[in-house]
Amino acid sequence: MSLKGDRLKDEGSRLQVTAAGATAGLIARFVIAPLDVVKIRLQLQTHSLSDPLSQRNLHGGPIYKGTLPTLRHILRAEGITGLWKGNVPAELLYVCYSAVQFTAYRSATLLLHSTLGEDTLPQAAESFIAGAVGGGAATASTYPLDLLRTRFAAQGNDKVYASLWRAVAQIQREEGVRGFFRGLGPGLAQIVPYMGFFFAVYETLRPPLSGLELPFSTGGAVAGTVASVLAKTGTFPLDLVRKRIQVQGPTRGMYVHKNIPEYAGALGAMRMIVRNEGFRGLYRGLTVSLLKSAPASAVTMWTYERALKFYSGLGERSEQSL
Template identity: 75%
Template sequence: MSNAVAHEHLKDEGTRLQVTAAGATSGLISRFIIAPLDVVKIRLQLQTHSLSDPLNRQTTPPQGPIYKGTLPTIRTILRNEGIPGLWKGNVPAELLYVCYSAVQFTAYRSITQLLHHYTSENPLPPSAESFIAGATAGGFATATTYPLDLLRTRFAAQGNTKIYTSLPSAIWRIYTDEGPRGFFRGLGPGLSQIIPFMGIFFAAYETLRPPLSELHLPFSTGGAVAGMIASVIAKTGTFPLDLVRKRIQVQGPTRSLYVNRNIPEYSGTTWGTLRAIVQREGFRGLYRGLTVSLVKAAPASAVTMWTYERSLRFYVGLGIGAGPEPAEERSDTK
């Protein structure tokens, strides 16, 4: 596959409906596979105490289970909450991943076509085009699906004490106790993280995919490997903002009721929360759960991109969602 063809593969193949369906399918499958690692990551991110803090800054004893490391955390959850504990929050998370993936891939494709249209005389470099399209699509998808992200975090943070017994009851309680703004706690750091994350991810993916596609890799494809590498690079660079988002998402009247019962009260602003975490936990506190996040992010992105490409070929091959494209979309197709 030539570099030009590889660069256009994600962006121009299939109709808008086929791209949306393929994105939703990839999100659904990816989420179910990595759900236990997501629960572990959230539990570690919300844990404020450290057994290895050299400065001994902890002024209050830890309350609730002590999590340390991916496998020990999995064992603790299994011992205290059983197998279902590893899939807590999976319903809102599945809805989140399906909606997010569908919006993200559709927006990415549409934004790229707009860039092609308005820069046809002076085309952007592929990496710059991918960064702009990826960052914009990621920000738009985050903003539109954010309430589901908050619900996913709160369900995953529950222990055996049920704060929310079902998705409808959670929506009603948050709306009643916190108002509509309660569904958007942490949106600021969420957008601050996702825009550079998706920009870096898609730029790295589109850069790595063409050369890796030329290689004959065992048990994998060039697209899957490119997705893994791109995800690790992007996740490491933006991880502190993801942790801040999680800490702010569980603020409010239920803050002390989660399995990590001594979550501090933060100002709600990105920089204020960053400063509070560094003062209390040191810079290492900004990277709690990074290891499991990387372990989760790499296969999740690989499964997402692998499933997306094959789902898109499947829908295109069957003619599902095929039909006349809008005039503005047809005019941009190369």
């Protein structure tokens, strides 16, 4: 089924779109897992590197500075597996998130077409609305996995949670159901404009770049990279606040960074970060986040388009064999 065969969001059946989105998320997550761990460690680091060491209240926590030094520090202190901490809930998160995101994005687009007509809205506006709906639906439905991913990635050699299932049981016992949704507010506040802007830029750039041939890349991958960098930079402070709030609760002082303050809501967290760490504190980990999000988005969109063609081909062959 295709309303417009050359447009990403209109290709394939609902099942094929869901399967392609899940496949893209699975592969992209494994590729960028080490950079994701580094990003989370930098985001949770609350002391200013410009302060004298004697004034830093570290409680034995490590000092990270820069992407490559942080990678080396984790490798040296925790081994190669330290770079894939939290990968199990993260893989589940990316598979479920991508599947829900692309499905909701396609459904929102078709709904706009059926209610307003296909050419009523400019393409950028239509993509922004559909992207925001897709991102919001995926974030809300998979948020507990995002929280678990963050908490496992924040662990050092002293494990806070022995396993995924024990983490679920412990959070439920000590924090209740609400504990799984810490930081959902800034998460939604970040993802709606992020995904809306991402898809708007992506759908705007993809047609003119579609004929671009690059080594190991396509015009779609380039469009996805540019869209991701612009969207991530604009919404990064909310992502950092979300990470800080996700590790609140009874285990707050047990992660690698043992000096994470206690925050009273997203706005309170933002005010405290600016007061104690300066405006730059809201952008801790931005460099590695861009290094992570650009290839992640490129891999996701590249894999999605090819997976969708593969599953669509399977569907056509199945129909022909009947």
